Amino acid sequence: MPVWEQAISLRILISEDDTHDGRPLHEAILKAARKAGLAGGKVSRGVAGYGRSGHIHESWRGFSYDLPVVIEFIDSEEKIDAFLPTLQRLRQGALVIRERVEALLPDDAGANP
Amino acid sequence: MPVWEQAISLRILISEDDTHDGRPLHEAILKAARKAGLAGGKVSRGVAGYGRSGHIHESWRGFSYDLPVVIEFIDSEEKIDAFLPTLQRLRQGALVIRERVEALLPDDAGANP
């Protein structure tokens, strides 16, 4: 049976319109996290939400702007903590969420690799 | 360094075909939560899932119907609790998930605001 390890899920909630040096902010955060060696990097885009303005933004099947984007990483507490100062410089005041989780890490290959 | 605050992640799992007063249910929930001042409102749409019927519904790159939709809010326990009676009236028996998380709240502006 697999061995569960303690890990941290770190999520950053930004807008798709947020930028850093003229490029999408999610891209800057993803690149910085890859450089820091964080695992499980994934960017997902919501279809509706409301930003700090309080206005509802929606893209169900058409026009959209300012939709929510969540970037998530899953790694050890040490690696997540080491990344926080970098994230603090990049996050532009965005909501950041941290949760303790249990993980079967990717290098723990299954029976059908 | 940032200060982590205790917060609650509240997620509601519905179908994109659920409605309330002739409009999509996710819209009614999002509007009610905005009115209640909940932060971090985000709606995401799955590309596949199975509803209460047990049938698998999928939209990978084409036709779709009855896909899962998740609405998430992140806020203090007090504000989430105050929203629950409203959600209870709107949820139509849907799965609701609640988790304790740590958050850097949006008003805690970073070094690069």
Place this chain on the structure above:
Amino acid sequence: MPVWEQAISLRILISEDDTHDGRPLHEAILKAARKAGLAGGKVSRGVAGYGRSGHIHESWRGFSYDLPVVIEFIDSEEKIDAFLPTLQRLRQGALVIRERVEALLPDDAGANP
């Protein structure tokens, strides 16, 4: 007022290009979980991420390949545990994340069913 029950969120992070017997891996996992009677089955597709290769893959509004896909289930600890040997055979070494959550289960119908 609703009664919160202890539950487990189980998430599996794979790539959209992973296959099992010539079909998408997410499909095989979803079908196996439905057969095991797991609730809350939902597949979501990221718009960017980096796989085990460390290369960033992105599909904002155009071409894409090898994007991250997350499959999530929410059910009791017993049912999740019973599903793990099946998942272990299917996961191909992928990252699996487990979290304790509180849930209002779908059969607990709301006031407006």
